[in-house]
Amino acid sequence: MWRDDLRGIWAIVQKDMRTYYLKPPAVSWGIVFPITWILAFYLRSPRGFAELVPGLIAMTALFSTTAAEAVVINFELRLGSLERLLLAPIGVAAVFLGKVLGGALFGLLMTAAVALGSILSLGVSVNVGHLVLVLIPALLAFSSLGALLCVLVREVFEAQTLLNLPRFLMIFLSGVVYPVAAMPRALQVLARVLPLTYAVDGLRGAFWGPGAAAYVDALVLLGFALAFVVPGMRLLARRFE
Amino acid sequence: MNVDRVIQVEGLTKAYGDLLAVDQISFAVQEGEIFGFLGPNGAGKTTTIRMLTGLSQPTAGTARVLGYEVRSEIVQAKKHLGVVPEQSNLYDELTAMGNLLFMGKLYGVPRVERKRRAEELLRMFRLEDRENSPFATLSRGMRRALTIAAALVHHPKLLFLDEPTVGLDVAAARSLRALVAGLRDQGVTVFLTTHYLEEADLLCDRIAILVSGKVVRTGTPTEFKGAAEEGSVIEVSFQQALPQARERLAEVLPGAEVVEINAAKLRILGGDPAEVYTAIFRLAQEKDVGIARLNTVQPSLEDAFIQITGLSPAVMAQEKGK
Numbered sequence: 001m002w003r004d005d006l007r008g009i010w011a012i013v014q015k016d017m018r019t020y021y022l023k024p025p026a027v028s029w030g031i032v033f034p035i036t037w038i039l040a041f042y043l044r045s046p047r048g049f050a051e052l053v054p055g056l057i058a059m060t061a062l063f064s065t066t067a068a069e070a071v072v073i074n075f076e077l078r079l080g081s082l083e084r085l086l087l088a089p090i091g092v093a094a095v096f097l098g099k100v101l102g103g104a105l106f107g108l109l110m111t112a113a114v115a116l117g118s119i120l121s122l123g124v125s126v127n128v129g130h131l132v133l134v135l136i137p138a139l140l141a142f143s144s145l146g147a148l149l150c151v152l153v154r155e156v157f158e159a160q161t162l163l164n165l166p167r168f169l170m171i172f173l174s175g176v177v178y179p180v181a182a183m184p185r186a187l188q189v190l191a192r193v194l195p196l197t198y199a200v201d202g203l204r205g206a207f208w209g210p211g212a213a214a215y216v217d218a219l220v221l222l223g224f225a226l227a228f229v230v231p232g233m234r235l236l237a238r239r240f241e
Numbered sequence: 242m243n244v245d246r247v248i249q250v251e252g253l254t255k256a257y258g259d260l261l262a263v264d265q266i267s268f269a270v271q272e273g274e275i276f277g278f279l280g281p282n283g284a285g286k287t288t289t290i291r292m293l294t295g296l297s298q299p300t301a302g303t304a305r306v307l308g309y310e311v312r313s314e315i316v317q318a319k320k321h322l323g324v325v326p327e328q329s330n331l332y333d334e335l336t337a338m339g340n341l342l343f344m345g346k347l348y349g350v351p352r353v354e355r356k357r358r359a360e361e362l363l364r365m366f367r368l369e370d371r372e373n374s375p376f377a378t379l380s381r382g383m384r385r386a387l388t389i390a391a392a393l394v395h396h397p398k399l400l401f402l403d404e405p406t407v408g409l410d411v412a413a414a415r416s417l418r419a420l421v422a423g424l425r426d427q428g429v430t431v432f433l434t435t436h437y438l439e440e441a442d443l444l445c446d447r448i449a450i451l452v453s454g455k456v457v458r459t460g461t462p463t464e465f466k467g468a469a470e471e472g473s474v475i476e477v478s479f480q481q482a483l484p485q486a487r488e489r490l491a492e493v494l495p496g497a498e499v500v501e502i503n504a505a506k507l508r509i510l511g512g513d514p515a516e517v518y519t520a521i522f523r524l525a526q527e528k529d530v531g532i533a534r535l536n537t538v539q540p541s542l543e544d545a546f547i548q549i550t551g552l553s554p555a556v557m558a559q560e561k562g563k
Contacts, residue, residue, distance in 0.1 A: 001316065004349060011346040019334045080330040087294055088347045089319035240296050 001091075008090030012098030013105060016072045021106055023071045025156050030067030031110060034060040038114065041177070053118045054203035055176035060114045061135065062142045062167060062196055065107035069146030070159035072102045077154050083240065092237045096147060100229065103143035111135060127206050130214040134202030137221035141195045144228035151235045170196035195224040245272050247399050247430045248293065252302035255288050255454075262288045264454040265302065270399075270447075275421070275431040277445030279438070281552060285454040286434040287327065290401050293432070294324050307399060320348070323392030323400040323429075327407060329384040333377035337368055337387050340376055341394055348395035355394075362390040366420065382413030389420065393429075400424060402433045406440060418444055442542040452550050465545035473514045474540045477521050478506045480531035486524060493520045498547055505533075510544050 020026060038056050042049045076082035085095045115135075119126055145166065150159040173187055174180070174196035180188055191197045202217030248270035255263040263285040270276040278286050291297035293306055295315035304311045309318035331340045341359035350358060363369045366386040371379060379387065385405065392400060405421065406414035421444055424431055435441055441448055442462050449459040458465070479486070482504035490509065491499040497512030509517050514537070525532050546552070 004316075004320075007349055008347055011343060014346075015332070015335070015343050018339075019332055079333075080326065080328045081332060083296065083326065084330055085347070086296060087319065087322070087324045089316055089349070090347070091316060241298060 005090050005094035008085075008088060008094045009098040009101060012085060012095065013102045016099070016102035017105065020068070020071045020075060020102075023075065025160060026068050026071045026106065028067075029070070029160055030064040030106060033067075034063045034110070034114065050122045050124050052177060053122065053124060054207050055200045057111055057115050057118065057135075058138065058174075058196055058199040058203050059171060059176050061107050061111045061138050061199060062170065064110035065103045065139055065143040066146035066149075066163045066167060067160070068103035068106035069099065069143060069150045070156050070163060072099050073147060073150040074154065074156040074159045077151075077239075078156070086240060093233050096151075096229065096233045096236050100140065100143045100147050100232075103146055104139040107139045107143060108135075111139065124207060127209075127214075130206035131203065133218050134199060134206055134214050134221070137218045137225060138195070138199035138202070141199075141221045141224040141228065144225045144232060145195065148228045148232035148235065151232055151239060166194075170194045173197070175200045195221055198224075246270065246305075247272050247307055248276075248432065249305045250289075250293075250302070251304070253289070253292060253299055253304050254301040255285070255292060255297065256300045261454050263292070266451070266454070266456045267302075268449050268456055268459055270430060270432060272430055273425065273428055274446040275425050275433055275444050277441040277448040278432065278434040278451060279436065279441050279448050279546065280434075280451035280550075281436055284451040286451055287403055288454075289451070290324070290403055290432070290434060294322060294401060295319060320395070321398040323395070323397035325389050325392045325400070325402045325405060327403040329381075329388040331376045331384070331388055331391055334375060336373050336375055337363060337379065338372045340387065340391055344391045344394045350395050358394055358396075362393060366390045367416075380413075382409050382416070385409060385413070385417060386420070389417070393424075397429065399430045399432065402431060404435055405433065406435070406437060414440075438541070438543045438546055448542075450546065450549055452552070458549050462542050465542055465549075466540050473509075473511065473517065474538050474544050475509045475514065475517050475521075476502075476506070476534070476536055476538045477509070477532060478534040479525065480533045481505060483524075483528055483530055486528075489524055490520055493523075498551075500547060508538070508544070510540070510548055 037059065041052050041056065073082065086092060115131065118124065146163060149162050153159050153162055173191045174194050175191065176196070180191045180197060183191065198217040198220045202214045205213040205217070246269045250269070251267050252265045253263060253267070254261065254265050266289065278289065280286055288297065292299045293304055293311060295311060298312065306318045307321050309315065311318070332343070335343060338359055341362060342355055345355035345358060363372055366389070368383060368387060368390070371383060376384060376387065389402070389405065402421065406417055409417065418440060421431060421433070433444060445462060447459065447461050448465065449456050451457070487499050487501045487507060490507065494509065494512045494517060497517060498510040500508045500510065502508055521532070521535065
């Protein structure tokens with residue numbers, strides 16, 4: 001049975017890559033938006049830009065994965081083709097995980113491009129092991145969050161609107177541009193329950209050290225992924241009841 | 242389980258709050274037959290398919306599909322099921338071939354066989370010329386055909402067809418019906434829901450009629466028509482349109498079912514034939530309209546359906562979008 005599920009997950013990921021990665025909502029929210037933000041920060045302060053790179057990579061991961069989820073889930077919810085996947089001899093969990101991995105892979109492509117571009121153009125050094133260690137769980141956590149929220153609504157535009165709430169909240173509270181330590185105490189507490197905070201923190205460690213934090217951040221991000229995946233699977237199953 | 246019974250349903254019920262969408266239905270489908278599930282929209286046909294294919298959990302009752310209990314063992318059953326939903330929901334961006342290959346992969350068809358099977362299905366459904374066309378660019382009939390082909394890619398033993406010819410033109414519908422009939426010859430059991438009575442008559446070995454969530458009768462089309470023959474079926478064509486004729490005859494023939502075929506043509510099911518003829522002649526005389534034709538006809542499945550359900554064909558036609 002698990003072999004069927006693994007085969008199903010991989011089939012869904014491959015199909016989603018071929019079918020949805022160049023859809024306008026994925027391009028606009030997952031590619032254009034993060035790049036625009038990065039350019040805006042660069043033009044505002046080219047000298048201090050290198051310090052923002054970990055936060056901007058984390059933000060790219062957040063936007064690209066969640067934008068992809070809105071496309072791979074809500075396009076199919078609207079057209080009824082998600083039901084086709086649920087009719088296959090695989091579990092609901094496999095369908096949900098296939099969607100999560102499809103979004104995470106899109107995010108990986110985008111984030112890798114931004115990270116590579118930043119490293120090469122700015123000449124900053126990075127601990128690649130720590131970068132990967134944090135980035136993979138971050139992509140999974142964001143993709144799971146996106147999938148969980150996207151299952152709640154039907155249309156792509158509804159999903160993007162719903163996703164903007166946690167996305168923008170996290171951009172401002174998770175230390176992407178403004179350090180968490182410098183925020184008021186109450187906001188610091190709030191920042192601790194946001195996955196982007198750990199992604200930014202872990203990526204800062206990968207770029208500027210110390211690297212030890214990366215392990216803790218990676219674990220916390222995996223915890224977030226699990227916390228989003230389990231209810232997401234249940235919601236998906238319930239949606240078709 | 243009886244090995245010949247690919248579907249065995251006992252007291253199956255689905256409730257959405259206070260609404261009973263499917264109300265304690267029981268029936269069995271034999272191996273190798275085309276079983277028609279007939280009823281108007283909202284009768285519970287699609288809900289039943291959703292329960293039998295694992296998309297929805299029954300509220301009560303039991304159902305076994307290919308020997309597997311639908312609540313706990315549906316994933317095993319799904320390996321041998323093909324499902325064609327009412328909406329053709331393949332992937333617009335993938336080509337005809339791409340859709341079939343994806344379905345083959347999803348259902349675990351070995352890589353070496355996948356391409357061969359996809360080509361075979363494209364030939365069978367006369368889509369080989371459109372192999373590389375995206376699904377979105379195909380005509381409605383072609384999309385329907387490809388959706389059925391996609392459900393057959395893993396050689397299912399049991400195929401669920403939910404309203405397969407809805408929205409198709411006459412030629413496309415006829416072509417699809419021929420393909421469905423061909424599937425039975427290949428040993429595939431077909432569970433077909435439709436509200437096209439003539440489609441059920443043409444294709445089905447046995448039929449269950451579902452009204453308001455209940456199975457009201459099960460039998461072969463011949464049995465249904467035989468039951469209808471017990472009452473008379475008289476058809477009258479007036480020389481011109483006769484407004485209110487249906488209502489007038491229904492008023493004086495309380496034991497009969499009067500169906501308006503068109504403004505000048507009526508069909509009267511049941512009732513005492515002598516009384517029916519008298520009522521028709523009286524009406525013609527009263528309205529001063531000649532009778533173009535008056536005869537007793539062989540009852541159709543539609544007549545049987547009307548007698549059993551009390552639903553008029555006009556209601557069914559409206560549901561078909563006519």
